[in-house]
Amino acid sequence: MKAVVQRVSRAEVRVGAELVGRVGRGLLALVGVAREDDEGDAAFIADKLVRLRVFADEAGKMNLSVGQVGGALLLVSQFTLLADTRSGSRPGFGAAMAPGPAEALYRRVAGLCRDAGATVEEGRFGAHMEVELVNDGPVTLLLDSRR
Secondary structure (H helix, E strand, O other), X not given: OEEEEEEEEEEEXXXXXXXXXXXXXXXXXXXXXXXXXXXXXHHHHHHHXXXXXXXXXXXXXXXXXXXXXXXXXXXEEOHHHHOEOOOOOOOEOOOEOOHHHHHHHHHHHHHXXXXXXXXXXXXXXXXXXXXXXXXXXXEEEEEEOOO
């Protein structure tokens, strides 16, 4: 499982004209589920999301988690994170999990984050979404449960 995580001052996701998720200060996580992923991968990503210390403390050092600053998580499914671009010009998506089980693991990440006390908003799995964000820093991290 992979996640591109961005520290944001605000972010939102829309499906058509409908606003489906919005956060102020927090983290936007684009989450891709690979064919071989399982519950352990979901737990790894969820734990990292709620515990990452990427917000400034009183000394200005990245030392606080999203919960410690009263922030929220916005999770957006993104199978294209699993794209193979090594050859040709068209990405291949053979490494991505099929939609049904991928949605279950994506939702498991959201549930585990909520169970840990995080405020979580979500995009709409499988939908064409528009994501708008203000990256704070910029701070952008790549999480990979297999590395």
